[in-house]
Amino acid sequence: MNASPDLPADRFLNRELSWLDFNARVLTLAEDPRLPLLERVKFLAIFASNLDEFYMVRVAGLKRRLTMGLTMHSPDGMTHREQLEQVAARGGSLVARQGRCLAEDVLPALAAEDIHIVTWSALGKADQERLRAYFRDQVFPVLTPLAVDPAHPFPYISGLSLNLAVLVQAPGDGPERFARVKVPNNVPRFVTVGPGRYLPVEELIGAHLDQLFDGMTVVEQVVFRVTRNADLDVDEDRDEDLLQALERELARRRFGPPVRLEIAAGVSDHVLELLIRELDMDAHDVLRVPGLLDLSGLWQVYNATDRPDLKDRPFVPATHPQFAEGETPKSVFAQLREGDILVHHPYHSFSTSVQRFIEQAAADPGVLAIKQTLYRTSGDSPIVDALVAAAQAGKQVVVLVEIKARFDEQANIGWARTLERAGCHVVYGLVGLKTHCKTALVVRQEGAVLRRYCHVGTGNYHPKTARLYEDFGLFTADPEVGADLTDLFNQLTGYSRQTGYRRLLVAPVRMRPGILERIEAQAALGSEGLIQFKTNSIVDEQIIDALYRASQAGVTIDLIIRGICALRPGVPGLSETIRVRSLLGRFLEHSRVYRFGRTDPEYWIGSADLMHRNLDRRVEALVRVTGDASKQALELALDLSMADDVSTFELDGKGMWSRRAAEGPNPQEELLRRMNA
Structure with missing residues (x-):
């Protein structure tokens, strides 16, 4: 430190x-x-x-x-x-x-x-x-x-x-x-x-x-x-x-x-x-x-x-409107050529978005290759079934299976062997690092052009937990993200030492410096600056110290931390402009969202918490979200969690948590209501 x-x-x-x-x-x-x-x-x-x-x-x-x-x-x-x-x-x-x-x-x-x-x-x-x-x-x-x-x-x-x-x-x-x-x-x-x-x-x-x-x-x-x-x-x-x-x-x-x-x-x-x-x-x-x-x-x-x-009233996850099949259904690929799509699980269905993306890629004769990371998945995984079918159909399938995923090691060894037997190229990542990023890359032949379709998420490719865990996932055909994921998979499967990316921040080399640079840029704006983080844990001392300095400069800082928080908010002269909340409810809050700026803000989503293990000992990826509709969805989720009248927990400068607005609505229930409206 x-x-x-x-x-x-x-x-x-x-x-x-x-x-x-x-x-x-x-x-x-x-x-x-x-x-x-x-x-x-x-x-x-x-x-x-x-x-x-x-x-x-x-x-x-x-x-x-x-x-x-x-x-x-x-x-x-x-x-x-x-x-x-x-x-x-x-x-x-x-x-x-x-x-x-x-x-x-x-x-x-x-x-x-x-x-x-x-x-x-x-x-x-x-x-x-x-x-x-x-x-x-x-x-x-x-x-x-x-x-x-x-x-x-x-x-x-x-x-x-x-x-x-x-x-x-x-x-x-x-x-x-x-x-x-x-x-x-x-x-x-x-x-x-x-x-x-x-x-x-x-x-x-x-x-x-x-x-x-x-x-x-x-x-x-x-x-x-x-x-x-x-x-x-x-x-x-x-x-x-x-x-x-x-x-x-x-x-x-x-x-x-x-x-x-x-x-x-x-x-x-x-x-x-x-x-x-x-x-x-x-x-x-x-x-x-x-x-x-x-x-x-x-x-x-x-x-x-x-x-x-x-029990909680059951709900059926909604198909994202852009993935909804009308009278003339479009393929996922045709939909993505029109623009990025951000899904929010479990409010949006995993099966009609992520699962459909991989299954259509496996069945599409134009698809030449599928590359994917698997950190955790379910016992009867349709994702694995689709990858096996793609390999058997002659497509090039590369799967990075993280066999060191804690308490899922035995299951992941089994998946690795299943995929290998089907003809998939299975790799286990980089020596000394866990591969925790949630990424999928599909390469498709379209006439004389090869086009790349991508998914970068905050959660695992796990159909069952996708109904219980709150996560975001970005689908895009943006050439820059496609080039970034190509470079990332080359690093994971070969000896590439790629460090510079276009729309990705990748740990363990560039993620912490990238986050620190953006915190410092907001600090330079003083009271005009805004930082909002939604993450599972914040422990990294360098990032915490940077947030303290930004607060001393007058930046408004909102932190929505489900689990561990080593930062003291609201301390006079140190962190007066920092608020820390924790949201717990029927879904496990699992997404990682990072916002920098008030006007024309930068939004990033991905797999990384602000902890030493994520920033130093894992391969993690954050992707910059650029579409207006996607940014508005992220803004809504952050604003709901920080609203004055919602039921959350709040941390004070002495390290004590208290229930805030316990009688108020839970942000998760409000999002469910909006999805079903």
């Missing part, structure tokens, strides 16, 4: 604590009684899944650096140990808050709607008898109790698995013995007792421990769960075959060191001390959980409960 002696040393917020603040905002939605009840259940599940990943990656990274003896301080001045201590305290308070939300608010509200998460003891005899048979036939055969004694070492506890720690005792006052029973992951998390009634599977197993420990008395049983380091360590310079190296690391992931122990709050000191000792963990790694563990399993309740009245 470059020193900035003219700016205060305490100008940055801690990124790990800022992420926990983001997840606290997710929890606030679960606590909101105005939301449909099952949507609140969904947000509890999202909160739990988010926290799992945070511990697997971010906390694991802090622990690894601490173990290695690295003494670097974070930009806000904290040591690794201090950050871990604060994360433990903050994480514990959030988990306690999550437990209260479930037990005191959501479960009673569900019960009032005749939806119940029940205990074994609350079941009637008929239900218990039926579930005893289910246990005997479906669960008991796959259970394996593992004793711990001098002849049986403590078993390996796989990451994120649910387990029962059991103390048993032989008749006649024999010594207590410890055993572990793993809850199998091939049975449902919740057993359906009847319509709207669900029994946690660990309750079912706990009620039948006498069958596992015949002749013994069960003294104590407690549910626990271990989170392990899930970061991968692949030496791309050493490993000649990246695919094989990554597969080796994926096999090792489940054996990563433990970073968190979640355990039911009622655990005895004896059992807790035994687990901490055997897992080689510290007391501050423990989260005592009131009530149910692993609330990510609530997705099952959400999906299995057929109560439309308790």
Whole structure:
């Protein structure tokens, strides 16, 4: 980080604590009684899944650096140990808050709607008898109790698995013995007792421990769960075959060191001390959980409960007007020859825009080549199917599959092999860099001319998440963008060292300098300047410092940050003209939009957040949006998020988030209304 002696040393917020603040905002939605009840259940599940990943990656990274003896301080001045201590305290308070939300608010509200998460003891005899048979036939055969004694070492506890720690005792006052029973992951998390009634599977197993420990008395049983380091360590310079190296690391992931122990709050000191000792963990790694563990399993309740009245009203994504098929349907290519088209998912349909673009390219005899990046896609991807069909039809198909996409590595290895078998040219990007940009290039023969058609987006080529994630995508036949994408793919697939582009800013070489130059240009305008960013996270110190200086010059700066924000807004003399908001709702805000200027503003969209990993360790691309209609759509999205009367979260200079205009409309609902008008 470059020193900035003219700016205060305490100008940055801690990124790990800022992420926990983001997840606290997710929890606030679960606590909101105005939301449909099952949507609140969904947000509890999202909160739990988010926290799992945070511990697997971010906390694991802090622990690894601490173990290695690295003494670097974070930009806000904290040591690794201090950050871990604060994360433990903050994480514990959030988990306690999550437990209260479930037990005191959501479960009673569900019960009032005749939806119940029940205990074994609350079941009637008929239900218990039926579930005893289910246990005997479906669960008991796959259970394996593992004793711990001098002849049986403590078993390996796989990451994120649910387990029962059991103390048993032989008749006649024999010594207590410890055993572990793993809850199998091939049975449902919740057993359906009847319509709207669900029994946690660990309750079912706990009620039948006498069958596992015949002749013994069960003294104590407690549910626990271990989170392990899930970061991968692949030496791309050493490993000649990246695919094989990554597969080796994926096999090792489940054996990563433990970073968190979640355990039911009622655990005895004896059992807790035994687990901490055997897992080689510290007391501050423990989260005592009131009530149910692993609330990510609530997705099952959400999906299995057929109560439309308790969920968000369904909507059908609209086909973008320029892609709508009239009496004489035009091809995507004919439409793009008339001008650029900007789509806004999920309000605009993915299937009738992005998917149609790739499918028409695959089927069109005039198309000679398709080049595309794939970071994440779905299990039954029509995009991959279209690329396979194009290769089988004799077209040149080049696909950059990012096999290092976190938690999608195994799926992407599978896609890579499928595409290779079909005859596609599959590459894995540049050594030492993840390829995160979202780009597609179609080369089409039109008479004596080769014309290039392009898509540059902010989201993945993933049909399912395109209905849940908010993203923009630009379609264009502009020759400059076509030339830029050609150069970019040559860099990704060959040895080109291209750095200069026409309508693209590409990381890791030119994106940060390009953004800084534009911030400085606005700073030169003083109070006439305007900067608006919409992004997932802002952490990069150079960009934050540039924004501080622009604010000191009087520039109006609006930041819409879904997740991590290390910048302090509204600080007198430092950031008085900066506002920071966070928008959460039924869709996950995922787009990255960058606006510079009031009159004739520049708009850029793309894949990059303002973080070190995006700007320094990934191939990212931003494209300049030039069409008037496209710029107006971006302006509307930014203005709706910054309006005075909308429901958002707002950050103050002390790092505290508060709900703003909670009674007001959510910008997402307003966009839905406008699309359906």
